[in-house]
Amino acid sequence: MKPFGTVSLVGAGPGDPELLTLRAARRILDADVVVHDRLVPTAIVDLARPGARRIPVGKRAGFHPVPQDDINALLVDLAMTGAHVVRLKGGDPFIFGRGSEEAAVLRRAGIAVEVVPGITAAQGAAASLGMPLTERDCATGVRYVTGHRKGDAPLELDWDGLADPDTTLVVYMGAANMAEIAARLIAAGLSRDMPVLAVSKVTTPDEARATSSLGRVGADPVIRALPSPVLFVVGRVVALAEAGQAVLPEVALHAPHLAEGAHA
Numbered sequence: 446m447k448p449f450g451t452v453s454l455v456g457a458g459p460g461d462p463e464l465l466t467l468r469a470a471r472r473i474l475d476a477d478v479v480v481h482d483r484l485v486p487t488a489i490v491d492l493a494r495p496g497a498r499r500i501p502v503g504k505r506a507g508f509h510p511v512p513q514d515d516i517n518a519l520l521v522d523l524a525m526t527g528a529h530v531v532r533l534k535g536g537d538p539f540i541f542g543r544g545s546e547e548a549a550v551l552r553r554a555g556i557a558v559e560v561v562p563g564i565t566a567a568q569g570a571a572a573s574l575g576m577p578l579t580e581r582d583c584a585t586g587v588r589y590v591t592g593h594r595k596g597d598a599p600l601e602l603d604w605d606g607l608a609d610p611d612t613t614l615v616v617y618m619g620a621a622n623m624a625e626i627a628a629r630l631i632a633a634g635l636s637r638d639m640p641v642l643a644v645s646k647v648t649t650p651d652e653a654r655a656t657s658s659l660g661r662v663g664a665d666p667v668i669r670a671l672p673s674p675v676l677f678v679v680g681r682v683v684a685l686a687e688a689g690q691a692v693l694p695e696v697a698l699h700a701p702h703l704a705e706g707a708h709a
């Protein structure tokens with residue numbers, strides 16, 4: 446019987462292929478099969494050798510995502526053929542990426558799993574926007590939080606703990622619930638004027654951003670129009686973001702009052 450192959454859970458970073466780690470690039474080059482999220486750029490998937498299989502799974506607008514259980518089963522089946530499988534995931538596989546669930550299923554099946562970290566979206570945004578998340582005059586710490594719970598469960602977060610003006614909050618998957626998140630943070634004591642930055646497709650050529658405040662973000666039409674994926678940063682560090690590409694030039698042109706605040 447052929448021995449089981451291995452699965453490398455590889456972080457593809459936030460978008461720019463230059464942000465891959467050397468180890469990630471080496472694993473992709475070596476792979477027999479690459480099972481990738483649909484948001485992972487083609488330039489990264491195409492590092493695989495021509496004979497390697499490429500299997501897209503996961504979300505992209507207009508596609509039905511492959512259910513997580515099916516992805517888990519696929520990874521097990523592929524590894525049982527003896528293949529070196531690279532499971533390529535956006536950002537870091539262990540930051541809101543369900544990488545831990547995939548690793549647990551594989552290990553239970555007796556398959557060796559290796560985790561190759563990637564640059565998470567928050568770090569991509571910090572570098573791309575020139576916005577140190579823990580700048581000492583602005584924040585004593587940073588917290589990564591989810592804006593969306595499993596199975597659309599109610600968003601029960603530690604609002605009192607999160608409403609700390611000295612901590613930078615980075616909200617992943619927050620686009621649908623940002624109005625509620627902002628309202629809960631204000632109710633827990635954060636100022637309505639606390640700056641909020643939203644960045645879309647960070648580190649890609651389509652990166653776009655807009656700034657707002659906790660009091661306005663929920664109804665801000667410029668922020669609502671940002672294409673996914675969108676990351677939110679709440680805190681004083683937002684003021685450090687370098688002036689960049691104004692979001693949605695067509696909004697600025699046709700409705701300048703809506704574009705107010707679109708620059709960092």
Ligand SMILES: C[S@@+](CC[C@H](N)C(=O)[O-])C[C@H]1O[C@@H](n2cnc3c(N)ncnc32)[C@H](O)[C@@H]1O
Pocket residue numbers: 459460534535536537538539540541542564565566567616617618619644645646647648674675676677
């Ligand atoms: C399921 S989480 C995966 C996070 C990923 N594992 C990481 O470490 O970045 C998806 C969320 O990450 C954020 N995200 C990922 N890539 C992004 C990008 N290039 N630009 C903006 N936000 C991004 C968005 O908030 C998106 O809703």
